[in-house]
Amino acid sequence: MIKKFLIVTSAVLISTSFANAGSCPLLVKKIDNLLSQTKQLSKEQLSEIKKLRDGGHKAHKEGDHAESVKILKQALKLLEG
Numbered sequence: 001m002i003k004k005f006l007i008v009t010s011a012v013l014i015s016t017s018f019a020n021a022g023s024c025p026l027l028v029k030k031i032d033n034l035l036s037q038t039k040q041l042s043k044e045q046l047s048e049i050k051k052l053r054d055g056g057h058k059a060h061k062e063g064d065h066a067e068s069v070k071i072l073k074q075a076l077k078l079l080e081g
Contacts, residue, residue, distance in 0.1 A: 024060035027072035028053060034079045049075045 031053045041049070056072035059065070 024056065024065055024068045024072065027069065027076065028057055028060075031072065031075050031079065034076070038079060045078065049078050052078070 031049070035046075035049065035053075052071050052075035056068045056070075056075065059068035059071060
């Protein structure tokens with residue numbers, strides 16, 4: 001019984017990790033698209049959003065997908081105001 005539980009738990013954790021890994025590039029693309037369409041940002045806002053975008057992309061490349069999603073969502077929040 002415990003063995004079954006551990007197998008199921010591991011499978012859920014692994015699939016969640018892959019799901020998060022797949023959402024990072026989509027968030028980066030969304031940020032890039034919004035940046036290309038938005039003209040009403042100050043230099044400071046633009047700099048902060050790009051810094052967050054780059055930090056989220058870096059976290060994704062390093063395998064820290066939860067942190068990547070968190071950072072990228074911060075950038076989106078600033079963009080979508």
